Amino acid sequence: MEMGILGLPQSGKSALFEIMTGVKGGQHNEPVVRGQASVPDERFDKLVEIYKPAKITPAKVPFVDVHVVGEKPWEAVRQHLSGADGILHVVDGFSLPDVSLSLDAYRKLADELILSDLIIIEKKMERTAKLPKKAVSPQEAAQNELLPRLKGCLEAGRPLRALGLTAAEEFLLRSFSFWTIKPELVVINVAEDNLSFADLFAQETKLSAPVMGICCKIEAELASLEAAERKEFLSSLGIAEPAFGRIIRASFSLLGRICFFTVGEDEVKAWVIPQGTKAPKAAGAIHNDFERGFIKAEVMHYDDFVAHGASAAQVKSAGRLHLEGKDYIVQDGDIINFRFNV
Ligand SMILES: Nc1nc2c(ncn2[C@@H]2O[C@H](COP(=O)(O)OP(=O)(O)OP(=O)(O)O)[C@@H](O)[C@H]2O)c(=O)[nH]1
Ligand SMILES: [Mg+2]
16 A cells, blocks of 8 residues: 655645655655655554554555656656556646636646556557457456556556446456556645635535645744643644644545554553455464464444443443454444454
8 A cells, every 4th residue: 555646846745745754755866765754543542652662663555656757757657656556646726826827737747647547558469469369367357357447548648547437347357557547646736925825715616536735844844843832832823733634534535545553561552454355364463373373352332431431341231342254344443353364
């Protein structure tokens, strides 16, 4: 799982990457940089407050920042970001505080991505046309059946994600590494004196992708402050929560991830799993043995835990502690204790 940061040159990609991950972004000498951003989660903070554990491990989202210049920047970007599962598209909204201009900037890159996918399809169709029918495997034949529909979508200037492909179709197409099939989050980097510009952009453009705003300039200053100073600074600006936290959370759910918690005095940890994961597989995120020898999962939801005075005993006597079997689908916010035997 990885979120790739894309955007036109000098839009603020590296600034945002550094704010989120604390890692210095890509520079000339180091074109690709990877970093992990902790997912802010009030529930996790509350669990830490309750257990006061020796060790804390929040959920993380990996981000990749690319800095490319030179002859073929596009190829370099493709090479470094083709494995990304989602795209964070940064748009300069600070030097162009005008919706139609920033929309042009957005489209410039979005069209590039559409064109790039279209070229892949055209090449593939050309190759297939030259092959005798017998030489085409059943899987390829199934792919080929989909291609005209994809081509039509791209030719109409729309990204592949707009087609609403089924999970099975997406799976069938994964070897193509299409750009525009990946989920996208649009982030407008706004000027300090124009914080509401992203909302205006979202309203006027009505993009199908979610749009969020951040002022990288302010938030970079914020990151350098102590927690108390940070609170004061934010309230002086009338902001409840820094935007970078919301962007990390949005990226996390865009990638289809949820988390469950394990708690104790030694460690409180948020485990990241794909949505829809069954209990044994979730146990396997902790250790292979947990999956192999899975017996049951003792599950209480975070909300029940907090509603019952943060006491597992009270949750149990209220009948809200569930013993779940191997078909249980783990829910976001479950606090789990796995029973296993190897
Ligand atoms: N005024 C203003 N300038 C900003 C803001 N965010 C970034 N910048 C400036 O924009 C420039 C680009 O920032 P970067 O984060 O390096 O942009 P980038 O997209 O990583 O650039 P490349 O990797 O070269 O494509 C820098 O000179 C920043 O000072 C902002 O919120 N306000
Ligand atoms: Mg950069």
